Amino acid sequence: MTATTNVFLDKQEYGKDKVRLLKVHKDTKVHRVDDLTIRCLLSGSAFTTSYTEASNKRVVATDSIKNTCYVLAKSSKVVDTLELFAGELANHFLNTYDWVEGAHVTIIRHRWARMIIDGKPHNHSFWRDGEETRQTDLFVKRGPNGLRTVVALKSAIAGLLVLKTTGSSFEDFVRDEYTTLAETKDRILSTCVDATWEFHVPAVKTEHFASHLAQIPFNNIYDSVRDVTCKTFAEDESASVQATLYKMATQSIQNWKWLDRVSYALPNKHFFAVDLSYFRGTKNLQEHADVYQPLADPSGLITATVARAPGSHARL
Numbered sequence: 001m002t003a004t005t006n007v008f009l010d011k012q013e014y015g016k017d018k019v020r021l022l023k024v025h026k027d028t029k030v031h032r033v034d035d036l037t038i039r040c041l042l043s044g045s046a047f048t049t050s051y052t053e054a055s056n057k058r059v060v061a062t063d064s065i066k067n068t069c070y071v072l073a074k075s076s077k078v079v080d081t082l083e084l085f086a087g088e089l090a091n092h093f094l095n096t097y098d099w100v101e102g103a104h105v106t107i108i109r110h111r112w113a114r115m116i117i118d119g120k121p122h123n124h125s126f127w128r129d130g131e132e133t134r135q136t137d138l139f140v141k142r143g144p145n146g147l148r149t150v151v152a153l154k155s156a157i158a159g160l161l162v163l164k165t166t167g168s169s170f171e172d173f174v175r176d177e178y179t180t181l182a183e184t185k186d187r188i189l190s191t192c193v194d195a196t197w198e199f200h201v202p203a204v205k206t207e208h209f210a211s212h213l214a215q216i217p218f219n220n221i222y223d224s225v226r227d228v229t230c231k232t233f234a235e236d237e238s239a240s241v242q243a244t245l246y247k248m249a250t251q252s253i254q255n256w257k258w259l260d261r262v263s264y265a266l267p268n269k270h271f272f273a274v275d276l277s278y279f280r281g282t283k284n285l286q287e288h289a290d291v292y293q294p295l296a297d298p299s300g301l302i303t304a305t306v307a308r309a310p311g312s313h314a315r316l
C-alpha cells in the first residue's frame with residue numbers, strides 16, 4: 001500500500017522570458033537605441049488552481065504578457081531607464097489584473113555604442129563594443145490599502161571584462177605543504193565584473209509609485225558604479241582581489257543614499273608568466289615577465305556584499 005503524502009503548492013511564478021525588443025528613440029536625428037531582453041513573471045494565490053486543478057480561468061497568457069512588453073515600449077517615455085520601465089511593466093500588471101499579487105520584471109540591456117565615422121559620432125549607426133550588459137530586477141507586490149511594496153529592486157553590471165598589466169600584488173598568504181604559488185609584487189590582474197546594487201524603496205501608494213521611483217537617479221547611479229569600478233580597478237595598488245573589491249563596493253554605498261547593499265562577484269582570471277629559462281636561459285619570471293599565458297580555467301572567484309550599517313540609513 002502506498003502512503004499518501006500531503007503536499008501543497010509552496011511557490012509559483014509564471015510569465016514570459018527572453019522577450020527581445022529594440023526601441024529606437026527618434027526624437028532627434030541623432031537616434032538612440034535600447035536593445036532589451038525582458039522577463040515578466042506574475043504570481044498570486046489566484047494562480048494556484050492553474051497548477052493544482054488545471055484551471056486557466058485566471059491565467060493571463062504568457063503570449064499576452066509578451067505583447068504587453070511591446071505595447072508599453074511603444075508608449076513609454078522611460079525605456080532608457082531600465083528600472084523605471086520595469087516599474088511601468090510591473091505596475092501595469094498589478095493595475096490591470098486585480099488578482100495579480102506580485103509582478104517580477106527583469107530587464108537586460110545589450111550594448112550598442114555609436115560608431116565614429118571620419119572622427120565624428122554617427123547619427124544612426126552603432127557597433128557592439130563588448131558583451132557587458134546592464135540589468136535590473138524588480139519585484140513589486142500589491143500591499144495592503146492600495147500600497148505598492150517593492151520587495152526587491154536591484155540593478156547590475158554583468159560581464160565587464162577588464163585587465164591591468166601592473167599595480168597588483170599577492171603576497172603574505174598561507175604557505176603550507178599544499179602551496180606552489182609564488183608570492184608576487186607585480187602581476188597581471190584581470191576579471192569579468194559582476195556588480196549588483198540594491199535599492200531601498202519604501203512602500204508607496206499605487207498612484208505615487210511611478211513618481212516615487214522617478215526620484216531615484218538610476219542612470220546616474222549606473223554610470224557612477226561603472227566609473228567607480230573602472231577607476232578603482234585601474235588606480236588601486238591592489239593587494240588582492242578581495243581588498244580591491246571592498247574599496248569598490250564601499251565607495252558606491254557612500255556615494256548614493258538610495259543604496260543599501262553593493263555586491264561584486266569577481267573571477268580572478270589568471271595570467272601566468274611563462275618560464276622561458278629552458279631557452280638559452282631567457283629570463284621571463286617576476287620582474288622580467290612580459291610574456292604570459294592566459295589560463296581559461298580554473299579561475300579564482302572572489303565575492304562579497306558590502307551593506308550600509310544598520311541605523312545609518314539615509315531615507316528618501
Ligand SMILES: O=c1[nH]c(=O)c2[nH]c(=O)[nH]c2[nH]1
Pocket residue numbers: 170181239240241242268300
Ligand atoms: O587576489 C587574490 N586573492 C586570492 O585569494 C588568491 N588566491 C590565489 O591563488 N591568487 C589570489 N589572488
